[in-house]
Amino acid sequence: xxxxxxxxxxxxxxxxxxxxxxxxxxxxxxxxxxxxxxxxDGGAAESIDASGCLVVPGLIDIHVHLREPGxxxxxxxxxGTRAAVAGGFTSVACMANTNPVNDxxxxxxxxxxxxxxxxxxxxxxxGAVSKGLKGEELAEIGEMQRAGIVAVSDDGMPIMNGGLMRxxxxxxxxxxxxxxxxxxxxxxxxxxxxxxxxLSLRLGLKGVHAAAEEAMIARDIALLERTGGRLHIAxxxxxxxxxxxxxxxxxxxxxSAEASPHHFSLTEDAVDGYxxxxxMNPPLRTACDVEAVRRGLHDGTIEVIATDHAPHHRDEKEVxxxxxxxxxxxxxTALPLALRLTEECGIPxxxxxxxxxxxPARILRLPHGTLSAGAAADITVIDPARRWxxxxxxxxxxxxNTPFEGMQMQGQAVLTMVxxxxxxxxxxxxxx
Amino acid sequence: MASERQVHDIRVVMxxxxxxxxxTRVAHEILERNKGTRDLALIGIRSRGVxxxxxxxAKIRAIEATDIPTGIIDITLYRDxxxxxxxxxxxxxxxxxxxxxDKRVVLVDDVLFTGRTIRAALDALIDLGRPxxxxxxxxxxxxxxxxxxxxxxxGKNLPTAVDESVQVQLQESDGRDEVVIAPVEED
Amino acid sequence: MPFxxxxxxxxxxLSRDELxxxxxxxxxxxEISERDIKKVPTLRGKTVVSLFYEASTRTxxxxxxxxxxxxxxxxxLTSSTSSATKGETxxxxxxNLAAMRPDAIILRHAAAGAxxxxxxxxxxxxxxxxxxxxxxxxxxxxxxxxxxxxxxRLDGLTIAIxxxxxxxxxxxxxxxxxxxxxxxxxLIGPPTLLPPELRAWGETTTSLDEGVRDADVIMMxxxxxxxxxxxxxxxxDEYSRYFCLTQRAVAHAKPDVMILHPGPMNRGVEIASxxxxxxxxVIMDQVTNGIAVRMxxxxxxxxRPKLEAESDTESAAVQDQVPAPAPxxxxxAG
Numbered sequence: 001x002x003x004x005x006x007x008x009x010x011x012x013x014x015x016x017x018x019x020x021x022x023x024x025x026x027x028x029x030x031x032x033x034x035x036x037x038x039x040x041d042g043g044a045a046e047s048i049d050a051s052g053c054l055v056v057p058g059l060i061d062i063h064v065h066l067r068e069p070g071x072x073x074x075x076x077x078x079x080g081t082r083a084a085v086a087g088g089f090t091s092v093a094c095m096a097n098t099n100p101v102n103d104x105x106x107x108x109x110x111x112x113x114x115x116x117x118x119x120x121x122x123x124x125x126x127g128a129v130s131k132g133l134k135g136e137e138l139a140e141i142g143e144m145q146r147a148g149i150v151a152v153s154d155d156g157m158p159i160m161n162g163g164l165m166r167x168x169x170x171x172x173x174x175x176x177x178x179x180x181x182x183x184x185x186x187x188x189x190x191x192x193x194x195x196x197x198x199l200s201l202r203l204g205l206k207g208v209h210a211a212a213e214e215a216m217i218a219r220d221i222a223l224l225e226r227t228g229g230r231l232h233i234a235x236x237x238x239x240x241x242x243x244x245x246x247x248x249x250x251x252x253x254x255x256s257a258e259a260s261p262h263h264f265s266l267t268e269d270a271v272d273g274y275x276x277x278x279x280m281n282p283p284l285r286t287a288c289d290v291e292a293v294r295r296g297l298h299d300g301t302i303e304v305i306a307t308d309h310a311p312h313h314r315d316e317k318e319v320x321x322x323x324x325x326x327x328x329x330x331x332x333t334a335l336p337l338a339l340r341l342t343e344e345c346g347i348p349x350x351x352x353x354x355x356x357x358x359x360p361a362r363i364l365r366l367p368h369g370t371l372s373a374g375a376a377a378d379i380t381v382i383d384p385a386r387r388w389x390x391x392x393x394x395x396x397x398x399x400x401n402t403p404f405e406g407m408q409m410q411g412q413a414v415l416t417m418v419x420x421x422x423x424x425x426x427x428x429x430x431x432x
Numbered sequence: 433m434a435s436e437r438q439v440h441d442i443r444v445v446m447x448x449x450x451x452x453x454x455x456t457r458v459a460h461e462i463l464e465r466n467k468g469t470r471d472l473a474l475i476g477i478r479s480r481g482v483x484x485x486x487x488x489x490a491k492i493r494a495i496e497a498t499d500i501p502t503g504i505i506d507i508t509l510y511r512d513x514x515x516x517x518x519x520x521x522x523x524x525x526x527x528x529x530x531x532x533x534d535k536r537v538v539l540v541d542d543v544l545f546t547g548r549t550i551r552a553a554l555d556a557l558i559d560l561g562r563p564x565x566x567x568x569x570x571x572x573x574x575x576x577x578x579x580x581x582x583x584x585x586x587g588k589n590l591p592t593a594v595d596e597s598v599q600v601q602l603q604e605s606d607g608r609d610e611v612v613i614a615p616v617e618e619d
Numbered sequence: 620m621p622f623x624x625x626x627x628x629x630x631x632x633l634s635r636d637e638l639x640x641x642x643x644x645x646x647x648x649x650e651i652s653e654r655d656i657k658k659v660p661t662l663r664g665k666t667v668v669s670l671f672y673e674a675s676t677r678t679x680x681x682x683x684x685x686x687x688x689x690x691x692x693x694x695x696l697t698s699s700t701s702s703a704t705k706g707e708t709x710x711x712x713x714x715n716l717a718a719m720r721p722d723a724i725i726l727r728h729a730a731a732g733a734x735x736x737x738x739x740x741x742x743x744x745x746x747x748x749x750x751x752x753x754x755x756x757x758x759x760x761x762x763x764x765x766x767x768x769x770x771x772r773l774d775g776l777t778i779a780i781x782x783x784x785x786x787x788x789x790x791x792x793x794x795x796x797x798x799x800x801x802x803x804x805x806l807i808g809p810p811t812l813l814p815p816e817l818r819a820w821g822e823t824t825t826s827l828d829e830g831v832r833d834a835d836v837i838m839m840x841x842x843x844x845x846x847x848x849x850x851x852x853x854x855x856d857e858y859s860r861y862f863c864l865t866q867r868a869v870a871h872a873k874p875d876v877m878i879l880h881p882g883p884m885n886r887g888v889e890i891a892s893x894x895x896x897x898x899x900x901v902i903m904d905q906v907t908n909g910i911a912v913r914m915x916x917x918x919x920x921x922x923r924p925k926l927e928a929e930s931d932t933e934s935a936a937v938q939d940q941v942p943a944p945a946p947x948x949x950x951x952a953g
Binding site: 321 | 631708709710728729730731732733735736750751752753754785788791814816817819849
């Protein structure tokens with residue numbers, strides 16, 4: 001029997017309404033108990049000193065691109081999960097826009113094998129909605145679920161065909177799988193490469209109007225009303241989108257939403273000077289939109305924080321803005337950006353932690369995201385006061401495409417534990 | 433120390449009256465040597481050479497009742513030191529509204545020092561046409577030539593040390609007429 | 620130093636003084652093109668490279684003539700001759716060129732921000748000859764020079780810009796500069812080409828007659844016929860019915876109105892033939908001024924001492940009578 005005690009930390013477990021000083025006892029890879037602080041443990045266990053730290057359920061990121069199979073030069077399951085645990089994540093759900101696309105059991109199996117071999121973070125594959133992500137025919141969702149997918153998504157591509165979207169919502173309800181949607185009306189978005197507005201006008205770049213996102217969200221919410229099924233909206237970016245989701249929730253619809261750290265931390269101004277490390281899809285928006293996303297996180301309209309970790313090779317970013325690839329890495333910078341919200345907008349810590357643990361877990365129906373007794377010991381220890389500077393060259397991810405280079409951050413995962421096994425430990429952490 | 437500019441280090445070597453007398457004499461010399469005003473043209477080198485050329489023009493008009501064509505030459509684009517300096521000399525342009533072919537061109541400048549400005553002016557002139565001859569008027573010749581250039585008419589010969597600076601101040605640009613010598617200011 | 624920038628990437632952000640200085644300097648170069656010997660030795664021994672990823676005969680020729688009149692050596696690369704067709708990236712092409720130590724690179728590219736991309740990575744001065752829909756600074760400068768020659772000023776003028784402003788780099792550069800210089804702008808076109816954010820830059824209207832009323836200057840922009848397929852306007856015919864500059868429309872402007880067009884013109888589409896050939900049109904002046912502007916820009920940018928570590932703050936005042944700085948003088952003892 002192996003036993004570990006994480007001592008002296010402040011446990012934040014929103015699933016069980018816990019927020020206070022507790023010691024966490026882990027036995028044989030499972031959470032045994034939460035003890036009152038300074039309770040006597042009999043002295044037999046291995047001890048981890050978490051004083052001054054937060055102890056939370058292992059963080060869960062349900063929107064990650066691991067790029068394997070097919071784009072291993074950007075990232076692999078191994079390097080991606082290494083980046084994940086370094087960022088404090090014990091579980092990630094990875095999108096299907098690989099090469100070949102994950103629209104079959106074979107690719108799903110392959111991804112799961114790679115994850116098992118890496119033995120770092122847990123990986124939950126998301127299968128494609130349509131074959132080859134072409135947006136025409138349904139993929140074999142049942143077969144993929146037997147292979148282990150936890151959701152379906154054509155992310156990377158929007159589902160332009162409303163008829164297909166309707167059938168996808170209907171069909172997936174048989175399997176209890178949510179449809180995760182990338183909302184971008186392509187004919188409205190046109191050839192846009194950044195938010196359409198004053199800055200795009202100044203820079204002479206083609207813009208993506210907010211309506212491209214909002215029009216499709218409106219369509220999918222209307223479909224949801226008719227079809228049942230579960231809709232999860234990825235990377236919400238505009239104020240109008242937040243309003244649509246809020247209204248839909250008020251009507252009791254089964255819609256959930258996520259926001260990425262860059263969409264609640266950066267505005268389109270980050271693009272000024274043609275900075276390709278601020279180019280992503282959906283694009284960074286205005287200060288008003290950022291405000292609205294933050295309010296959405298505060299009032300529960302947006303219940304999930306997910307990074308949309310999108311690694312790209314330097315050759316794909318060190319080019320003219322128009323042709324640069326969309327997306328940034330996010331696993332290793334998400335936590336301090338999320339923690340910042342507690343100070344900057346007064347969002348309670350428990351709300352933030354829930355958005356990265358129990359909420360994403362519930363949407364994908366994962367048995368994680370809590371510190372309940374008997375749950376797998378997926379635990380993240382966070383030092384909320386630790387200051388560090390972002391240095392992309394030191395990322396565990398293979399890719400370096402971040403707009404946060406050189407930025408001062410506060411808060412970092414100092415220990416990440418998956419199933420009772422320590423998979424990440426920051427330098428100079430105390431204890432044991 | 434050497435960076436302080438002491439008042440007693442500045443010497444006035446020509447006052448307004450001295451300048452005027454010198455220019456009157458030069459005007460007479462020009463007319464004498466060229467036997468009148470035929471085919472004569474004055475070209476002042478920007479910028480103080482221009483004012484001096486205008487004054488000579490006025491004096492010649494007073495003496496001979498003839499107005500000589502007068503133009504302005506900007507030698508900035510012909511300088512040999514543009515790549516070396518951190519400055520970015522302003523180009524204000526050459527304005528010569530008459531042809532210089534076969535003319536006796538009298539170049540006018542305020543101070544003759546190394547001779548490089550005049551070299552540049554000659555190059556600029558050659559690009560504009562083919563004068564019959566080119567003559568040179570300077571208000572002050574302070575020596576230390578680096579090129580084989582010599583003036584035809586001199587207001588005042590002024591032996592100086594290389595590390596001194598000769599400044600011509602003119603009413604038109606500086607509010608008073610004066611030629612002074614000062615030690616060079618530290619950069 | 621009046622113009623302290625290493626590159627000319629655009630007119631946005633240049634101060635009133637800097638713009639005026641550029642125009643004044645360009646003005647003083649016009650004289651050279653009127654002489655018999657249209658050459659000055661100023662850039663002798665310097666190498667200027669032009670890298671054009673978009674076809675352009677006139678701008679390229681104008682730069683070439685400007686460089687040669689400054690006695691510089693001029694090397695011209697277009698996208699068909701360059702290795703871009705072999706798949707070489709912009710960055711690699713530029714790096715290879717930079718290794719040959721040019722004194723300036725003139726870049727025209729379809730992507731906005733391409734010159735900025737190079738400027739951030741190369742040592743040598745970059746001159747933007749047009750980057751996507753973003754800016755075309757030398758074109759705007761020559762427009763401004765042409766206007767200023769005729770009207771003697773720029774501030775307080777009413778200037779109407781007509782056409783596809785949304786996609787026009789010439790329009791942007793002109794708008795940035797004219798707003799800095801205090802002109803009053805009217806921006807005219809169909810609603811599809813007049814995004815609401817344009818209102819920050821000038822009065823917008825879809826009526827040509829209203830827009831050119833009492834204008835001092837009318838700038839017509841090219842309609843790129845390939846826009847037709849993208850639903851900005853249904854047909855060229857319909858567009859020109861509402862926005863072609865005819866005699867009738869010109870009559871609403873001031874009697875001494877100037878008309879500019881960056882060329883090449885689509886006669887009968889943006890501008891009626893009789894207007895294009897009429898007395899208000901200054902298109903030939905624009906061409907002459909274009910060379911002067913480009914000579915001035917090359918003069919200001921290509922003359923940098925190579926070893927300079929960008930110490931722009933270290934500028935001594937221009938000394939009129941000292942042609943060559945004497946060797947650094949020692950302090951006097953005592």
